Amino acid sequence: MNALLICPDFFDYAVQIEKAIERQGLQCVRLDEKPSNMALAKIVIRLFGQRKIVQKFLLASLKKKVNDLKIDSFDYIIIIKAECISGEFMMWLKEKYKESKFVFYAWDSIKNYPHVEHLLHHFNKSYSFDKNDALEYEHLQHLPLFYSPHYNKSSIKPKANKISFIGSYHSDRFYVLKKICEKYSADYDLNFTLYFPSIILLSSFIIKNIKSLSALKHIKITLKSISGETIAKEYNNSIAVIDVHHPYQNGLTMRVIELLPLERKIITTNDSITSYPFYNVNNICIIKRDEPVIEQSFIASDFVQSDISFTSNYSIDSWAEKLLAI
Secondary structure, eight states: OEEEEEOOOOTTHHHHHHHHHHHTTOEEEEEOSSSOOSHHHHHHHHHHTTSHHHHHHHHHHHHHHHHHHOOOOOSEEEEESOTTOOHHHHHHHHHHSTTOEEEEEESSOTTTSGGGGGGGGGOSEEEESOHHHHHHOTTEEEOOOOBOTTOOOOSSOOOTTEEEEEEEOOTTHHHHHHHHHHHHTTTSEEEEEEEOSOHHHHHHHHHHTGGGGGGGGTEEEEOSOOOHHHHHHHHHTOSEEEEOOOTTOOSOOHHHHHHHHHTOEEEESOGGGGGSTTOOTTTEEEOOSSSOOOOHHHHHSOOOOOOHHHHGGGBHHHHHHHHTOO
């Protein structure tokens, strides 16, 4: 059996998904939905991706990528995110691979990519990381994100007061981190890293926040994509990790799921976490975006361990198995 995976390159998640599908016993071929990962291309797609002229270009690019594979059939065709996918491409793909089972997974909310709503009927099964989207759209089922194999608990004891953050720049994320720095830099060892996918976005950020750059004393800026191994190491060395979710999303971020096997405390802006079975007030602190409060008693208390078999339910292998269960 074989599968075609159409997935954006984002950190190393696309590679990890491909490997997980292969561990399910399928040969997997992976394509990036974007014609290019250059900064300008990403910006054009994000801002003007639904314009006819851009759609025409994306359609031609995707068709060429698929045709260049020279593979006559796929048992599964799995599409992640679908930022560059149109209804016209889906009709072409389904005509080309009439016997394939089509699976869609949204690791972003429909509010951020509203065109996705009109693609859902093309798939045999569609999933979303966002509980609210799964309730609102009849074609969507809820399937949380996952952690990759390199997220294993370290035997090294974490630094007692170290609180970390590693993530991409978006929405009000910098402002929330800035507030935490202003309030708690004297109380905790704060190690925050903000990733910018392009120099254009970084330049825009600096211009907009020129008066707030003093906060960068505690917030490291990087243009380099960070490996999962590096992220896991940083989390393992921390007593707690900050999670600032996108205000238009309800689903739990990858960061939250990745912390489950590491057994590190979570400080999150996402209060929907209380509806998940692993929620425990000893391990998870919910903060407000405009007035974050991190109690010393929360940081100082012991982590309450979860059942290992329960945690493995959120592994990427478990996720892939559910994704392919048609």
